[in-house]
Amino acid sequence: KSAAPTALRGRIVTFRADPFATDPSSALLIEEDGLILMENGQINAVGSYDRLRHRLSPDTTLVSYGKALISAGFIDTHVHYPQLPVIASWGEQLPQWLERYVFPAEAAFADPQLARDVARRFLRELMRAGTTTACAYCTVHPQSVDAFFTESERLGTRMIAGKVLMDRNAPAELRDTAASGHAESSALIARWHGRGRQLYAVTPRFAITSTPEQLEAAGDLLRTHDGVYLQTHLAENMEEIATVRRLFPERSSYLDVYDHAGLLGPRSVFGHAIHMTETDFCRCHETDSALAHCPTSNLFLGSGLFRVFDALDRRRPVRVGLGTDIGAGTSLSHLRTMGEAYKVAQLTGRSLHPAQALWLATAGAARSLSLDTQIGTIAPGMEADLCVLDPCATPLLRYRTERCASIEELLFVLMTLGDERCVKATWVAGRLIHENAGDTSSER
Numbered sequence: 001k002s003a004a005p006t007a008l009r010g011r012i013v014t015f016r017a018d019p020f021a022t023d024p025s026s027a028l029l030i031e032e033d034g035l036i037l038m039e040n041g042q043i044n045a046v047g048s049y050d051r052l053r054h055r056l057s058p059d060t061t062l063v064s065y066g067k068a069l070i071s072a073g074f075i076d077t078h079v080h081y082p083q084l085p086v087i088a089s090w091g092e093q094l095p096q097w098l099e100r101y102v103f104p105a106e107a108a109f110a111d112p113q114l115a116r117d118v119a120r121r122f123l124r125e126l127m128r129a130g131t132t133t134a135c136a137y138c139t140v141h142p143q144s145v146d147a148f149f150t151e152s153e154r155l156g157t158r159m160i161a162g163k164v165l166m167d168r169n170a171p172a173e174l175r176d177t178a179a180s181g182h183a184e185s186s187a188l189i190a191r192w193h194g195r196g197r198q199l200y201a202v203t204p205r206f207a208i209t210s211t212p213e214q215l216e217a218a219g220d221l222l223r224t225h226d227g228v229y230l231q232t233h234l235a236e237n238m239e240e241i242a243t244v245r246r247l248f249p250e251r252s253s254y255l256d257v258y259d260h261a262g263l264l265g266p267r268s269v270f271g272h273a274i275h276m277t278e279t280d281f282c283r284c285h286e287t288d289s290a291l292a293h294c295p296t297s298n299l300f301l302g303s304g305l306f307r308v309f310d311a312l313d314r315r316r317p318v319r320v321g322l323g324t325d326i327g328a329g330t331s332l333s334h335l336r337t338m339g340e341a342y343k344v345a346q347l348t349g350r351s352l353h354p355a356q357a358l359w360l361a362t363a364g365a366a367r368s369l370s371l372d373t374q375i376g377t378i379a380p381g382m383e384a385d386l387c388v389l390d391p392c393a394t395p396l397l398r399y400r401t402e403r404c405a406s407i408e409e410l411l412f413v414l415m416t417l418g419d420e421r422c423v424k425a426t427w428v429a430g431r432l433i434h435e436n437a438g439d440t441s442s443e444r
């Protein structure tokens with residue numbers, strides 16, 4: 001039960017500072033033999049086992065993870081749960097991939113039973129990946145949102161999600177109208193936003209599939225509902241960008257289409273943002289809009305290379321978090337996503353430090369979602385969402401991590417070789433929600 005006091009012992013890895021703003025190594029906060037005390041879904045105390053052991057009472061359940069790393073749960077800032085059935089679909093770039101695979105898959109969500117089944121499977125997979133919060137797209141059908149939040153509420157996870165708005169350039173069965181999309185979104189906000197840990201995101205798919213009237217309606221929803229999010233796609237693919245220019249000849253850039261409709265702000269999250277000008281980055285900084293970096297998706301669809309160090313430029317930093325972007329992304333594992341973010345940075349001539357990669361998957365992602373006072377780090381008062389990473393999950397990992405001289409090196413090996421197999425346990429609001437006994441522990 002979540003109310004009972006629970007304590008986790010292990011190697012704690014979290015952050016004391018932003019590793020993009022300071023020396024990445026010194027931004028890490030590491031407790032080699034650490035203890036985390038949790039009660040009522042929150043973290044009460046964090047520190048060395050020796051310093052905190054006197055606070056263990058007879059009714060505290062103590063779980064010891066030995067040499068495994070305990071991190072804040074991963075945060076996926078951009079993902080489409082209805083696309084789980086079409087992950088790993090061959091042969092297309094963005095516009096044709098949407099037509100050929102995604103729209104037919106999303107049309108199936110008219111069936112509420114299917115929506116429930118996929119929402120359940122998706123959230124179970126997230127827990128297996130150690131991801132405890134996601135900013136998720138549903139489909140155009142309101143029941144796809146009900147299915148997602150219902151399952152999230154059952155698990156006790158903090159999730160952000162919303163109904164896709166599309167009133168043009170999509171199959172008829174997937175279109176709403178500016179008016180119906182507004183009304184359905186309002187009803188979903190009333191039902192779900194701020195209910196327990198659930199939060200709503202107004203979700204126009206992208207500029208191509210919404211009329212100017214629908215984008216205006218999305219702006220109205222943001223202005224009239226406190227604390228709701230805005231999520232959409234931005235500057236992902238060259239053909240997409242050319243179409244946006246044709247559809248909105250009077251706007252100065254793709255970002256300006258959204259800006260004009262009043263969609264920029266501190267709770268706005270733009271997916272991809274690969275092909276950005278300096279003016280675009282400056283405008284995101286001014287409005288405090290955030291970007292979701294989705295490396296596995298950008299490589300899979302051949303969309304391009306996100307310039308993370310440009311986005312985070314100290315002169316005008318833009319908040320960034322990692323996203324898997326399933327089904328264009330190829331893994332729900334943020335360890336895999338961190339590994340691919342490293343490779344994308346390599347292709348732009350920069351080396352992403354493992355502390356920076358972990359930041360983008362946890363504390364930085366929380367900051368990009370304006371949730372950094374609740375999730376993303378391990379500290380007193382934070383919500384008790386944690387994942388436990390086993391550095392010996394496979395024979396090769398064990399062999400390689402035995403040779404690591406530091407936690408940083410260990411993190412780098414985990415993000416290069418690791419995946420769901422490394423997630424030994426996932427805790428949500430102080431409750432054990434997923435446990436992986438492992439099947440290789442006896443192998444050498």
Ligand code: GUN
Pocket residue numbers: 080094098102205206233236297325328
């Ligand atoms: N742009 C508009 N819709 C989508 C989508 O579903 N996935 C990706 N990757 N890009 C999009």
Ligand code: ZN
Pocket residue numbers: 078079080233271325
């Ligand atoms: Zn997406």
